[in-house]
Amino acid sequence: MVELTIDGKKITLDENATILEAAKSANIYIPTLCYHEKLGPFGACRICVVEIEPGNKLVPACITKVMRNMVVYTNSEKVLRSRKMNLELLLARHPTDCLTCEKGGECELQRVCFQVGVSKGKGEFYNRLVDVFGVQPQDIRIEDSRSIIERNLNKCILCKRCIRICHEVQALGAIQFSRRGVKMEMGTFWGEKLDCEFCGQCVDICPVGALTNKLSKYKARVWQLDKVQTICSYCSMGCSLFLNVKNDRLVKVHGEVNVGRNDGNLCYKGRYGQLFVSDPARITTPLIRDKSSGELKKATWDEAISLVADRLGDIKKKYGGNSIAGISSARCTNEDNYVFQKFFRAGLGSNNLDSSTRFEHAPSIGVLTKSLGWPAMSNPADDL
Amino acid sequence: MSKNSKNKKLNNKSVNTAPNTNELTQVLICMGTGGVAAGALDVWASFKEELVLRNIPAMLGKRSCKVKQTGCRGLCAMDVLVDIIDPKLGKHTYKHVKPEMVSDLIEKHILGHEPIVKWFAGKDYEQFYVKQERTVMKQYGLVDPESIDDYIEAGGYIALKKAFKMEQVEVIEEVKKSGLRGRGGAGFPTGMKWGFCHATHGNDKYIIVNADEGDPGAFMDRSLLEGNPHAVLEGLIIGAYAIGCNHGYFYCRAEYPLAVKRLKIAIEQANEHGFLGDDILGSGFNLDVKVKEGAGAFVCGEETALMASIEGMRGMPRPRPPFPAHQGLWKKPSNINNVETFANIPLIINNGGDWYAGIGTEKSKGTKIFSLTGKIRNTGLIEVPMGITIKEVVFDICGGIPGRKRKFKAAQMGGPSGGCIPESLVDVPIDYDSLVEVGAIMGSGGVVVMDNTACMVDMSRFFLTFTQQESCGKCVPCRIGTKTMLEILTRITLGHGCEGDVDLLISLANDIKGSSLCGLGQTAPNPVLSTIRYYRDEYDAHIREKRCPANSCKALLKFEVIEELCKKCGICLKQCPVDAIIWKPKTKAVIELDKCIKCQTCIDACPFLAIH
Numbered sequence: 001m002v003e004l005t006i007d008g009k010k011i012t013l014d015e016n017a018t019i020l021e022a023a024k025s026a027n028i029y030i031p032t033l034c035y036h037e038k039l040g041p042f043g044a045c046r047i048c049v050v051e052i053e054p055g056n057k058l059v060p061a062c063i064t065k066v067m068r069n070m071v072v073y074t075n076s077e078k079v080l081r082s083r084k085m086n087l088e089l090l091l092a093r094h095p096t097d098c099l100t101c102e103k104g105g106e107c108e109l110q111r112v113c114f115q116v117g118v119s120k121g122k123g124e125f126y127n128r129l130v131d132v133f134g135v136q137p138q139d140i141r142i143e144d145s146r147s148i149i150e151r152n153l154n155k156c157i158l159c160k161r162c163i164r165i166c167h168e169v170q171a172l173g174a175i176q177f178s179r180r181g182v183k184m185e186m187g188t189f190w191g192e193k194l195d196c197e198f199c200g201q202c203v204d205i206c207p208v209g210a211l212t213n214k215l216s217k218y219k220a221r222v223w224q225l226d227k228v229q230t231i232c233s234y235c236s237m238g239c240s241l242f243l244n245v246k247n248d249r250l251v252k253v254h255g256e257v258n259v260g261r262n263d264g265n266l267c268y269k270g271r272y273g274q275l276f277v278s279d280p281a282r283i284t285t286p287l288i289r290d291k292s293s294g295e296l297k298k299a300t301w302d303e304a305i306s307l308v309a310d311r312l313g314d315i316k317k318k319y320g321g322n323s324i325a326g327i328s329s330a331r332c333t334n335e336d337n338y339v340f341q342k343f344f345r346a347g348l349g350s351n352n353l354d355s356s357t358r359f360e361h362a363p364s365i366g367v368l369t370k371s372l373g374w375p376a377m378s379n380p381a382d383d384l
Numbered sequence: 385m386s387k388n389s390k391n392k393k394l395n396n397k398s399v400n401t402a403p404n405t406n407e408l409t410q411v412l413i414c415m416g417t418g419g420v421a422a423g424a425l426d427v428w429a430s431f432k433e434e435l436v437l438r439n440i441p442a443m444l445g446k447r448s449c450k451v452k453q454t455g456c457r458g459l460c461a462m463d464v465l466v467d468i469i470d471p472k473l474g475k476h477t478y479k480h481v482k483p484e485m486v487s488d489l490i491e492k493h494i495l496g497h498e499p500i501v502k503w504f505a506g507k508d509y510e511q512f513y514v515k516q517e518r519t520v521m522k523q524y525g526l527v528d529p530e531s532i533d534d535y536i537e538a539g540g541y542i543a544l545k546k547a548f549k550m551e552q553v554e555v556i557e558e559v560k561k562s563g564l565r566g567r568g569g570a571g572f573p574t575g576m577k578w579g580f581c582h583a584t585h586g587n588d589k590y591i592i593v594n595a596d597e598g599d600p601g602a603f604m605d606r607s608l609l610e611g612n613p614h615a616v617l618e619g620l621i622i623g624a625y626a627i628g629c630n631h632g633y634f635y636c637r638a639e640y641p642l643a644v645k646r647l648k649i650a651i652e653q654a655n656e657h658g659f660l661g662d663d664i665l666g667s668g669f670n671l672d673v674k675v676k677e678g679a680g681a682f683v684c685g686e687e688t689a690l691m692a693s694i695e696g697m698r699g700m701p702r703p704r705p706p707f708p709a710h711q712g713l714w715k716k717p718s719n720i721n722n723v724e725t726f727a728n729i730p731l732i733i734n735n736g737g738d739w740y741a742g743i744g745t746e747k748s749k750g751t752k753i754f755s756l757t758g759k760i761r762n763t764g765l766i767e768v769p770m771g772i773t774i775k776e777v778v779f780d781i782c783g784g785i786p787g788r789k790r791k792f793k794a795a796q797m798g799g800p801s802g803g804c805i806p807e808s809l810v811d812v813p814i815d816y817d818s819l820v821e822v823g824a825i826m827g828s829g830g831v832v833v834m835d836n837t838a839c840m841v842d843m844s845r846f847f848l849t850f851t852q853q854e855s856c857g858k859c860v861p862c863r864i865g866t867k868t869m870l871e872i873l874t875r876i877t878l879g880h881g882c883e884g885d886v887d888l889l890i891s892l893a894n895d896i897k898g899s900s901l902c903g904l905g906q907t908a909p910n911p912v913l914s915t916i917r918y919y920r921d922e923y924d925a926h927i928r929e930k931r932c933p934a935n936s937c938k939a940l941l942k943f944e945v946i947e948e949l950c951k952k953c954g955i956c957l958k959q960c961p962v963d964a965i966i967w968k969p970k971t972k973a974v975i976e977l978d979k980c981i982k983c984q985t986c987i988d989a990c991p992f993l994a995i996h
Contacts, residue, residue, distance in 0.1 A: 041702075041703070043702075043703040043859075043901060044858045044859045044860070044901065045859070045860055046859055046860050046861055046899045046900075046901070047860075049899055058898055058899050060703065063703050064703075065705070078898075081895065082895060082898055082899040085861070085865075085892075085895040085899070086860045086861055086899060089860055089861070089864040089865055089868065090860055090864065092864075092868075093864060157860075158857060158858075158863070160858075176698070177698060177857070179857075180681070180683075180853070180854065180855065180856055180857050181852055181853055181854070181855040181856070181857045181863060181866075181867070182852070182855075182857065182863055182864065182867045183857070184856075184857030184863070
């Protein structure tokens with residue numbers, strides 16, 4: 001444990017902590033851009049710089065480890081000057097079309113600029129860059145591909161968060177930086193078509209509007225959305241996700257760090273596969289086939305369930321319980337599956353049960369049994 | 385193989401192949417990159433051919449003639465330099481040797497024992513060496529860089545054997561005692577650095593030679609690797625032994641093909657002789673050395689970016705701490721030093737730290753190699769003791785500025801990370817601390833000399849263009865800040881500068897220095913700051929009067945002849961590629977602006993600086 005002082009507050013914490021973590025524990029706000037708690041140290045944006053004693057040096061808070069008797073100033077004149085300079089430089093080349101930007105409202109650059117008090121043409125130091133000298137925002141062609149991810153490099157602040165999550169968390173490495181200096185850009189190898197799983201992790205983690213979700217473009221502003229936490233219904237992992245709902249219609253899905261077993265990570269199904277819930281073609285009530293016309297007609301749940309109960313009772317009476325088979329789903333919860341089999345075994349007297357898991361996971365079971373001798377998970381996901 | 389037998393083999397080999405220099409006529413041809421560019425390969429070929437044609441060994445009786453390639457000896461301006469050492473006449477040096485001169489040289493000098501005086505390198509060549517103190521470069525120009533036997537005969541690998549008899553700590557102590565500071569630029573004490581890495585625990589440690597020399601106008605490391613790679617290698621092995629590293633890397637730029645080639649040959653030869661590999665010289669110490677070629681990024685000279693590059697990642701620096709001594713290459717303790725630093729090590733071990741500390745100034749010990757380029761008579765490589773002044777280097781060693789009306793204006797020290805030394809400060813001693821005081825840095829040793837035709841605004845724009853292009857793009861101040869500074873400078877040189885630009889530049893420069901991640905960004909604004917410090921009037925002339933005092937910024941030139949200065953010589957007429965100049969003997973020249981293509985050839989050609 002080490003003791004240090006941040007803005008006059010004495011804090012004692014673990015010696016492996018960074019200044020940023022120490023400040024957080026003391027409720028002192030330090031703005032960040034390239035930092036993300038899920039990702040490894042990077043230290044590129046220089047927004048989180050703080051002044052430390054001894055030495056009166058400016059160091060990035062997100063990567064500098066705390067030291068015994070360190071004195072940190074998060075708001076000294078030197079810090080504010082440097083922080084504002086970097087923000088003004090970023091902003092001078094950033095197109096501020098926040099009015100139509102998908103990320104408007106949840107954009108981290110917007111948030112930091114607001115908190116630090118920097119706006120285009122109204123900064124303290126380099127506002128003249130825009131006003132007098134007419135420094136133009138970057139002007140790179142916006143990606144026009146059929147992908148569900150839109151890439152707008154004009155807005156990219158090169159924080160590398162997308163690349164880092166692709167490498168560090170997804171372990172895929174579909175994207176990387178190319179070129180150098182101001183010409184540096186995020187993209188695929190040799191600028192080829194994006195060839196990945198389309199998990200959309202990069203879109204979620206992008207602090208600005210450089211990577212956005214095409215499916216939800218112009219559908220809603222962030223503040224119009226109700227965020228409903230739920231569990232993904234696709235597989236048995238049970239990932240927590242947030243449905244972004246506007247006027248009872250699902251607009252998009254996102255995950256949040258520290259929420260659920262998935263810690264905010266989502267796969268392509270979880271993130272992009274949920275929009276069917278608001279689809280007009282979706283079946284929302286039970287349908288019963290009309291005997292005379294042969295057409296499916298809407299029914300209430302009571303009607304449907306009693307019809308099924310009657311038919312099952314008839315079949316059991318006539319042919320015995322063993323003539324009935326049930327197929328359950330991996331997308332149901334454990335409790336549902338338990339009740340389902342209990343109903344079949346105890347209620348109907350049938351052992352003829354199967355699950356869709358057999359079709360989905362049979363190949364992996366074979367491989368896992370052969371290689372590890374155990375067909376299910378051998379360790380918790382956190383250990384990976 | 386046992387220790388004894390290995391040593392025996394070694395001794396035998398060096399005895400067998402040692403040429404008896406007393407009886408041989410030797411022809412030493414400078415074959416560094418400078419020499420090769422000047423045509424040394426052709427000269428070498430014609431010497432060999434002519435000697436075979438004339439059957440020289442027979443004609444000289446029992447004696448034979450040895451033609452040898454050597455590394456750069458420094459005076460690249462006079463390449464191809466050829467030494468002919470006659471046992472009776474001693475050594476004579478010829479400059480600007482061309483293949484057609486070879487048969488005469490053999491006929492008259494080697495066979496006739498009559499040196500050809502008119503081709504001698506002459507006074508300038510002798511003057512070049514008077515004020516130099518050549519310790520590291522002593523063997524350059526004498527030994528064949530591709531022959532380990534030559535190096536051993538010249539006293540090589542003795543330091544290594546001596547070091548192996550010392551304790552590891554003793555070696556580090558000796559280096560500490562010498563006061564050697566890192567020659568890469570920052571000047572961190574080498575002994576202390578080794579001490580840090582030695583003190584870290586762990587078996588796998590790495591030692592790295594930083595040969596990613598990228599400063600415009602710097603070629604010290606290239607010449608060292610081309611001229612005597614074994615000296616650097618020996619320093620590396622001693623360093624590895626002192627620190628306890630078993631893995632070594634040379635990180636050399638791929639743009640130095642000759643250096644890479646000779647380095648690889650040297651490593652192979654050292655392996656054959658048992659100076660590398662397992663159980664070196666029976667000491668039980670193992671070291672394997674690999675060469676990694678850089679991919680052309682200046683930022684990879686920064687130690688953390690260099691290590692990322694070796695690991696196969698994008699060459700981007702990472703924040704320190706953790707310092708490489710604790711977590712470097714492959715997250716193992718690593719030590720990284722410059723080529724020249726390692727080249728100094730064998731000397732320190734051989735002669736002792738105290739001897740080394742006797743050279744130089746109080747805080748900067750030893751000698752330093754500088755490469756001089758630009759508007760200077762004798763461009764090339766010099767080795768001088770610390771504490772010598774710029775004046776001595778430029779005027780006494782390198783022969784001053786060519787051109788009648790040309791005067792020394794400034795010397796840029798430390799390349800794009802350094803600053804300029806104006807004429808008023810030519811008496812400042814060259815050592816780490818004095819240079820920092822005047823706003824320059826020692827840097828790796830590149831010196832660009834400028835005369836009074838150089839515009840300092842344009843000069844700082846040039847260096848900023850370089851750093852801005854070479855910025856990796858990771859951190860905001862370096863990526864966007866240097867670009868913004870460059871845009872302001874470009875505007876000033878185009879005549880669109882406005883009041884307040886200079887203050888804006890100073891403010892941006894200081895902020896960028898303060899918050900950049902690595903050394904590249906922290907030093908990139910230096911040329912701008914130092915030129916503003918000494919030549920603010922030039923900036924003001926560009927901004928307020930839209931005039932370039934040095935007549936260099938094209939957009940601000942009028943392309944007119946200044947009548948008072950024109951001496952009616954007509955040189956401009958001969959140089960003009962589009963006949964835009966009207967001149968007759970004994971009249972003043974006039975430039976026809978509608979024909980002029982503004983190529984600036986006449987301005988460069990005019991000996992009287994009469995065109996503006």
